[in-house]
Amino acid sequence: MYNIIQTILVIVSVLIIIAVMMQPSKQQDALNALSGGGGDLFSQQKKRGFESFMEKVTAILAAIFFICALALVYLSSH
Template identity: 35%
Template sequence: MKMALMILLAVASLVLIASILLQSGNSAGLSGSISGGAEQLFGKKKSQGYEAILSKITAGGAIVFIICSLILVAIE
């Protein structure tokens, strides 16, 4: 069981790395930081498509990573 959890942890970490690297940045330089706050305030967010799928994959991978880590620590 410990080996299976370690393999799952490795897969979850690779999924996290890939999904985070594939996501695009929120802002571009100083001008992006100024307008980025207004876009976030008024709800201009990409809620469909590629970015939404990557966001869900990242959240799922993070949950699996944390759960596997906690179980592995409890087993030790």
């Protein structure tokens, strides 16, 4: 059981890396962080489409990662 969860953890880790790399870049946000971003204050829009989907996928993979990590800790202590 320990080896199965460890394998799942490695696979999920790789998938998290891929999901983060596939997310759209936010270069404008980085520029606003350096310049103060006053012009972007009232133009916040709801994320849609691919960006929203990738955010959800990343959150789900992160939850699976933490559950597997906690399961490994539990199994290794018992």
